[in-house]
Amino acid sequence: MYKVFINDKPIIITTSEKKELNYPSEFYNSVVIDEIIHKLQNDVLNGINLISNNLEKDWKSFLTNFDVLQAAGGLVINPQNEVLFIYRNGKWDLPKGHVEKKESIENAAVREVEEECGIQKLSIIEKLTVTYHIYFLNGIKLKETHWFLMNTNDSKNPKPQLEEGITDVGFKNKNEINELLNNTYSNIKMVFDCYQKTL
Known part of the structure; x- marks a missing residue:
């Protein structure tokens, strides 16, 4: 499916x-x-x-109906098992972005998390899933996003990449996540469901 x-x-x-x-x-x-x-x-x-x-x-x-673009992102957990979320365009989201030419999907995922959240010391644990969404910008596009479960022990506070429209970023605990999932995208809920199955 x-x-x-x-x-x-x-x-x-x-x-x-x-x-x-x-x-x-x-x-x-x-x-x-x-x-x-x-x-x-x-x-x-x-x-x-x-x-x-x-x-x-x-x-x-x-x-074949679309211009397909590759993207990659991460669901990042810290030593307290909190999950890293960003806030952009009025919604909670996970860090992700376009895969550059000759860049591996894994490297793109790590780079995007580093850039959008200002954190380092990321390790990929496993691939979680792939999500798809259609948007309209100079024609009709389909974004195929590859998601990875990552961890970090970076003790610095994350910093939002303001020039990308990200206004808040932080690690969220279980109670906070239950609340913010009411204000996120269906794709992000799918990624989080895949993460829950790894626990």
Whole structure:
């Protein structure tokens, strides 16, 4: 199954005919992707299930509709098992950014966390998941973000990268996380769910 978000509304491409969250279901081969995107963008739909007979083939077909950009980020824990969050554009988020030319996804993830949060001494523990979302900037883009679980024992206080629009950054404990997950993106909730499964 693949989930792609537009403004937190999912396109779910799946081989299962079981409906997810009561979204309408259509067969992948019977829809026009541009029309689906238009309906999600304009609140005609809150989400849709696209039923596939050949998931990998249809996923490749789906990707041809977009300029696909690679990004990488991290869910970072400290020795107290607190999680590093950033605050940007009125939402809590995890640090991430674009993968540069000839840069590995792992190196990009570490670099972005360092730049956006002002911390060092990062180690990748494992890959958590990949998330997808569509946005509109000089055309229609699909961002594929690779997420890594990391740890750090950097004792310095994190500092937000203000020029990237980040106004707050900090390690959050379990109670704080439960609160801030009410004001984050669906993709970030998915990443956090993957982290919870590692515990």
